[in-house]
Amino acid sequence: MPFPPLFTCDRLHWRLFERYKIVAPYSITGNALMMNILTLCSSLSLLLVLALIRTNRLRSTRPLPPGPKGLPLIGSLLEIPSRLLFLKLVEWSNQSGPLISYKVLGQVIVVVSSAKAAGDILDRLSAKTSDRPRYIKAEYLTHNMDFGFVNRGAFWRTQRRAAHESLNVRAAKDFQLVQNEESRMLVEGLLLHPEIDIAKHIYRHSSSVAWRVIYGHEALKLEVDEPGLPSDSFFAPLLLAAVPGGSIVDILPFLHPLISRSKFIRRYSDEWYERASAFFVKAHVAPQVEGMPSLSAKLKELGEKIGMSGDEDCGWLGGTLYIAAQDTTATSLKWFLIAMLLHPQAAAAVRRQLDQVVGNRFPTFEDMDNLSHIHAIIKEVLRWRPPTPTGVPHAASEDIMYDKYLIPKGAILIANSWSIGRDPSMYPDGETFDPSRFLDEQGDIKPSSPDSHDNYPVFGHGRRICVGKTLAINTLLIAVARLLWAFEFEPVRDEHGQLLPDPMKFRDNGLTVWPAEFQIRLVPRFPDLLDRLDVSPEEG
Numbered sequence: 001m002p003f004p005p006l007f008t009c010d011r012l013h014w015r016l017f018e019r020y021k022i023v024a025p026y027s028i029t030g031n032a033l034m035m036n037i038l039t040l041c042s043s044l045s046l047l048l049v050l051a052l053i054r055t056n057r058l059r060s061t062r063p064l065p066p067g068p069k070g071l072p073l074i075g076s077l078l079e080i081p082s083r084l085l086f087l088k089l090v091e092w093s094n095q096s097g098p099l100i101s102y103k104v105l106g107q108v109i110v111v112v113s114s115a116k117a118a119g120d121i122l123d124r125l126s127a128k129t130s131d132r133p134r135y136i137k138a139e140y141l142t143h144n145m146d147f148g149f150v151n152r153g154a155f156w157r158t159q160r161r162a163a164h165e166s167l168n169v170r171a172a173k174d175f176q177l178v179q180n181e182e183s184r185m186l187v188e189g190l191l192l193h194p195e196i197d198i199a200k201h202i203y204r205h206s207s208s209v210a211w212r213v214i215y216g217h218e219a220l221k222l223e224v225d226e227p228g229l230p231s232d233s234f235f236a237p238l239l240l241a242a243v244p245g246g247s248i249v250d251i252l253p254f255l256h257p258l259i260s261r262s263k264f265i266r267r268y269s270d271e272w273y274e275r276a277s278a279f280f281v282k283a284h285v286a287p288q289v290e291g292m293p294s295l296s297a298k299l300k301e302l303g304e305k306i307g308m309s310g311d312e313d314c315g316w317l318g319g320t321l322y323i324a325a326q327d328t329t330a331t332s333l334k335w336f337l338i339a340m341l342l343h344p345q346a347a348a349a350v351r352r353q354l355d356q357v358v359g360n361r362f363p364t365f366e367d368m369d370n371l372s373h374i375h376a377i378i379k380e381v382l383r384w385r386p387p388t389p390t391g392v393p394h395a396a397s398e399d400i401m402y403d404k405y406l407i408p409k410g411a412i413l414i415a416n417s418w419s420i421g422r423d424p425s426m427y428p429d430g431e432t433f434d435p436s437r438f439l440d441e442q443g444d445i446k447p448s449s450p451d452s453h454d455n456y457p458v459f460g461h462g463r464r465i466c467v468g469k470t471l472a473i474n475t476l477l478i479a480v481a482r483l484l485w486a487f488e489f490e491p492v493r494d495e496h497g498q499l500l501p502d503p504m505k506f507r508d509n510g511l512t513v514w515p516a517e518f519q520i521r522l523v524p525r526f527p528d529l530l531d532r533l534d535v536s537p538e539e540g
């Protein structure tokens with residue numbers, strides 16, 4: 001059965017199908033096929049008319065920010081890579097400046113690549129720039145239950161407030177107990193099980209912190225997965241769907257009526273939703289470890305007072321946080337290890353401070369005020385290799401005049417945190433990994449620059465700023481301090497010499513970008529390391 005005309009084997013078809021792994025509608029036959037062709041053709045014509053109207057409307061006002069011209073009507077569709085969008089955005093920003101725009105089928109996408117522009121547009125104008133673009137594929141997957149992907153409205157506000165109640169700077173202190181225990185387990189696991197891939201240790205650690213903080217259950221084990229716990233790859237479709245152009249239905253929204261009516265095409269998303277929903281709700285309602293603080297426990301206690309009483313709402317709030325937390329934290333730790341392999345002098349500088357401040361005992365949260373180098377190294381890792389280099393896109397809810405440009409209502413706004421972290425006015429020589437850029441002459445952390453969010457531009461902006469920022473930083477602080485204290489990191493060698501990772505080799509996981517697989521050898525710094533880890537959770 002041939003494809004409908006739209007899907008003939010041209011470059012566009014190949015790119016779309018190669019990227020989105022769309023199942024060709026081979027099963028559509030006869031009249032149904034004719035109807036679908038007609039629907040598609042009429043929808044396409046409608047879309048082209050809309051694109052023309054939009055283009056003309058914009059031409060009559062101020063210009064859009066500069067950027068690639070693209071082709072008539074389809075804009076830059078063919079220039080957008082199917083993977084690692086951020087590399088293309090960085091290239092265009094380097095050519096055209098800190099505020100650029102491009103179009104895909106009439107949709108305007110504005111990319112913000114300097115700290116000042118991000119501060120002006122995404123922070124100070126956040127009343128107009130904190131919506132999310134519509135993510136149709138994510139809607140199929142989550143049924144609009146993930147508040148990170150929905151527009152501002154009553155549901156977003158209630159969920160965001162409940163998340164903030166449990167994760168703000170003060171509340172996050174309650175979870176240091178979990179972070180202590182988990183970072184100790186990470187070191188112990190790496191020491192006792194060097195045969196297990198380091199990525200698996202890290203994945204267990206970051207997932208387990210999130211799992212315990214959110215649902216209050218026992219720690220996740222390295223070997224035995226929690227029954228029914230979705231693997232990291234399970235969440236990948238959602239992370240992919242949240243990148244602009246990350247799904248075919250978001251590029252060609254006229255397919256939505258067709259897809260939404262076809263149970264056959266939607267069945268994967270529907271099954272995904274059922275499985276995710278069952279898992280999150282079960283995790284929320286199951287009894288928690290007694291006395292353990294957790295988001296679920298708080299929701300059960302406060303319930304209706306904060307408008308969060310239904311198990312589905314509560315389960316999905318936990319699920320939203322779990323998805324947002326585990327992969328971003330694990331990705332940061334992987335980039336940290338790569339940075340340490342490539343820059344052993346930076347690791348040595350931190351260890352000198354660790355040896356002075358904590359000596360032979362296990363570092364604790366109480367040491368953190370005296371460990372400026374640990375803070376600096378985390379800021380630098382997240383600046384140098386932001387785990388979410390294109391952030392989570394915002395949308396403009398009104399026309400905005402910025403500088404001499406128009407950012408039209410409905411434009412998708414991308415905070416290009418890769419380039420913001422290389423903004424020469426704040427981070428000169430941005431390609432170089434140099435944690436000392438954050439330290440003053442006394443070795444203390446320097447006051448942060450304006451619009452830098454405490455030199456953590458990677459956590460986003462405005463009303464949408466990452467709600468788990470403090471939790472994430474605390475998880476990283478204690479894990480990084482303990483890893484550097486416990487081990488020397490060495491590259492693995494083969495007959496040709498050292499196998500050093502290539503920091504420009506990436507694995508695209510949608511919103512997060514991982515380093516390509518790498519190998520590392522961890523050498524304990526103390527012969528009796530295992531005994532030194534034996535601390536009570538309160539001390540630890």
Ligand code: HEM
Nearest residue numbers: 148321324325328329391392459460461464466467468472
């Ligand atoms: C290093 C780790 C992390 C990074 C780099 C990161 C980064 C981000 C970014 C860039 C955004 C989008 C902000 C914006 O739209 O301007 C975001 C949003 C979000 N983050 Fe994180 N995040 C991390 C850890 C966490 C953790 C640990 C949690 C939860 C426990 C979390 C929960 C969320 C949620 C729920 C949102 C959506 C907020 C909303 O739309 O209102 N994140 N994060």
